[in-house]
Amino acid sequence: MAIYNIYAEIKTNTAPENLYYDMELYKTDWNGNKTYALRPTGQHALQAGNKTKFHQSLDIPDPQETCYILSITIYRKVGADFIKMTQDPMTAITPLKGFLIKDKEWGPSREFEYYETTQQTKKSQQGQINTFQLNISSKPRVFEAEEHPIGDTLDPFTKQRVEDELKVRMTRPALSHNQLQVIPYSDIRKRLLPCPNQNRSMFCGPSAFFYCIQQDRPDIYQQLIKELWETGETKIGSLKIEADNSVRYPKEMFDENGWLKISAIDWMTMASLRDTENTGLFSINSPSPGFLWWNWAGAVTMWGVLEKWFKEAGATKVYDNISIAHSNLQDICTLNNYATPNNHVVSLIRAGMLSRGANALTKDHWIVWEDKLKLLNGTPVTTSTPLSERVQLxxxxxxxxxxxxxxxxxLGEFLKHTFGGLVFTKMP
Known part of the structure; x- marks a missing residue:
């Protein structure tokens, strides 16, 4: 258990004596229930240096790497009145560790900013209703598809479309697999699925990572999509995600029939994450890498990079038996022991062993185990299981x-298609 001093800085061009704030720090589960680290503070005057007061948190049992949502509402003091200046609070992903150390790596995912025009803010009379007129700065939109840019009716990155996609993702899930089975697979690929979906891209590594984020911390998943759409940047723990220009202005987002090759929210999250690791020649600008080897290299995720993402997001690596050679039976039985509700087992495979995967000569796909490897009768595989037995996972x-x-x-074929796995704790 630990108590933290919660505070924030507001970047503003307004004198701090004219600004007040209300602040809270919380995390939210799938049902929308909030767990508070800091309950709403009520209105307080902004301090000199545009900083909030230090507010003592509740006694928190979470690890220091745990991320919360820091939410701040700004009020403008005009005469004797306090006017709420934004429709929604300003929010950022903030790890608890950021309140203990000055290292900016562990600071909030973005700065809190409030800017006004230099015009005087004053009360105006409109009929019987008093209103306050004020202009607040805004920024141009970050993501724009080459085929259907801003203003196009098929623009995939509009605020409404991104919000609609996110609503599907937050239903957990909208459709079960049995319901999806009655839809032809070619049609499924045209629809938004309830979990992160690489679809027709090579982002299986980012897809596995964001799936784990979505399952463990739906509030963080939702917040990072919001921040990427608004600014092209976000941060989870110390993991910084930033979309460069190639990701912000993608090409070939649509197939020959006009369908998206990858959804807007999956492009923003997966391409931004993967491209953050790239420089120059390896930048990603399309969900289809084509035949150029450097485009493939820029999209493929090696296990060292995947491990880095999980660790910087706050998870702990529990076990690792990734190998350049295929797994043996003992390797798989060890992973089976770790396949529990408290862990994520992320495995490297040849996708040809999946019912809809294409055969490849080498390892080419990341998956996340959601159960133990079992025989068809439901018995978990052990070191004494014959290799001729058929298996399910x-x-x-x-x-x-x-x-x-x-x-x-x-089982024997499963071993030849599997190259070990990484085991992580759940995201705190």
């Missing part, structure tokens, strides 16, 4: 969670 891949192994796959 409930797993996450391509936006869905169900038993996705080819129905004829044997």
């Amino acid at each position: 409930k797993l996450f891949s391509w936006g869905e969670v169900f038993e996705q192994l080819d129905t004829t796959l044997t």
